[in-house]
Amino acid sequence: MKVIVTKNQQEAGVEGYQVFKEAVEKGAKVFGLATGSTPITTYEEIIKSDLDFSDCTSINLDEYVGISPDNDQSYQYFMNEHLFSKKPFKQSYLPNGLAEDPEAETVRYNQIIADNPIDLQLLGIGRNAHIGFNEPGTSFELETHVADLTDSTIEANSRFFEHVEDVPKQAYSMGIGSIMKSKQIIIEAFGAEKADAVAKMIEGPVTEDVPASILQQHPNVVVLLDEAAAAKLS
Ligand code: F6R
Numbered sequence: 001m002k003v004i005v006t007k008n009q010q011e012a013g014v015e016g017y018q019v020f021k022e023a024v025e026k027g028a029k030v031f032g033l034a035t036g037s038t039p040i041t042t043y044e045e046i047i048k049s050d051l052d053f054s055d056c057t058s059i060n061l062d063e064y065v066g067i068s069p070d071n072d073q074s075y076q077y078f079m080n081e082h083l084f085s086k087k088p089f090k091q092s093y094l095p096n097g098l099a100e101d102p103e104a105e106t107v108r109y110n111q112i113i114a115d116n117p118i119d120l121q122l123l124g125i126g127r128n129a130h131i132g133f134n135e136p137g138t139s140f141e142l143e144t145h146v147a148d149l150t151d152s153t154i155e156a157n158s159r160f161f162e163h164v165e166d167v168p169k170q171a172y173s174m175g176i177g178s179i180m181k182s183k184q185i186i187i188e189a190f191g192a193e194k195a196d197a198v199a200k201m202i203e204g205p206v207t208e209d210v211p212a213s214i215l216q217q218h219p220n221v222v223v224l225l226d227e228a229a230a231a232k233l234s
Contacts, residue, residue, distance in 0.1 A: 001202060001216065003223045005230045009190040012224050013041025016122075019186045019222055020046055023120040028183075030057045032121030032174070033083070034132075035075045038188045039122055040082060047086045056089050057116050061123070061132040061179075063095040064168035065102065065146060073160060095144070095172035102146050105172060109144040113178050121182035125189045128152050129197040129210045133173035136209045142175035176214055184220040187212065189229040198225060199232040 006012040020031070020042070031053070033039070060075060069076035076094050084092055093112050099105035123131050130136065133147040148170055149157070158164040179185070189198050201212035202223065215221050 001221045001223050003202065003225065003230070003233075005225050005227060008226050009038075009041050012188060012190065012226055013045045015224050016042030016186065016188060017045035017049060017051075019184075019224075020120065021049070021051060023184060024051055028119035029055065030059065030116045030119050031089075032118040032179070032182055033058050033060050033079065034122050034124050035060070035062070035078045035082075036124045038124035038190060042122065042188065043083045047083070051087070053087055053089045058084075058089045058092045059113060059116060059118060059174075060092075060094040062147075062171050062173040063097045065097055065170040065172060066168055067097040069094075069097065073166075097172070102172070106144040106146065109172065109174070110178070113144070113174065113181075118178075118182040119184065121179055121185045123179070123185060123187040123212075125187060125194060125197050125201065125212050126153055127156060127193055127197055129200055129212045131176065131179060131187070131212050131215075133171040134176050134179075134211045136211060138176065138208060138211060140180075140208055140211075140214050141177045143177050144172060144174050147171050147173045176211060180214060180218055182218075184222075185215060185218055186222045186224060187215060188224040190226045192228040192231065194229040195232040198223075198229050199234075203234060 063075045067074045135150045154167045158167050161167050200210045206213045
């Protein structure tokens with residue numbers, strides 16, 4: 001794992017953008033994308049740049065179950081706001097939160113990933129070291145599935161909702177089996193509340209109790225941190 005530590009999330013956005021730029025220069029065409037507060041500065045730098053994704057495909061990690069793409073809490077809405085409306089891709093995929101048959105939706109999404117192997121996957125990390133919505137205890141082999149969110153994730157995500165009861169309890173998530181097939185991965189983490197998860201991911205044992213620890217076994221990972229998130233590394 002290549003670890004880059006920057007002063008703050010703002011500076012990290014420039015580094016994150018650089019990773020995308022280099023991937024584009026090497027011919028990357030398929031990008032795995034994430035939502036949440038973590039990737040926002042990277043998206044801001046991408047938007048400011050002249051990078052062109054009009055010939056590229058994006059595949060997002062996850063989407064809440066039961067939420068319409070027009071709902072301002074949906075991940076589709078987030079991606080439109082923070083990236084797609086300003087940097088359109090030829091094709092952008094997210095799970096359909098309103099799919100009538102969740103099992104069929106996971107099969108559909110796995111086929112999309114199989115048809116479009118991911119060149120660069122961007123990840124955030126949860127305080128419990130989840131990646132996507134692969135919560136502690138999730139099998140490393142799993143592909144897209146419906147995940148039950150843990151109480152800590154629901155609590156963390158409630159900052160985007162008016163009431164904690166409004167936070168969906170389930171999400172479609174790309175599985176770790178699929179994430180590990182990406183050619184390159186960049187995982188970003190900012191803030192002191194991520195420091196424990198970051199230390200376990202990089203220096204702890206590889207275990208399904210720490211989902212992000214599997215990244216130690218991937219051959220091409222950039223870990224992008226601010227000083228606060230790096231504080232517990234030895
Ligand atoms: C989002 C995702 C999640 C987040 C993680 C961190 O698409 O897959 O794993 O990356 O929950 O969230 P933030 O960035 O809001 O701290």
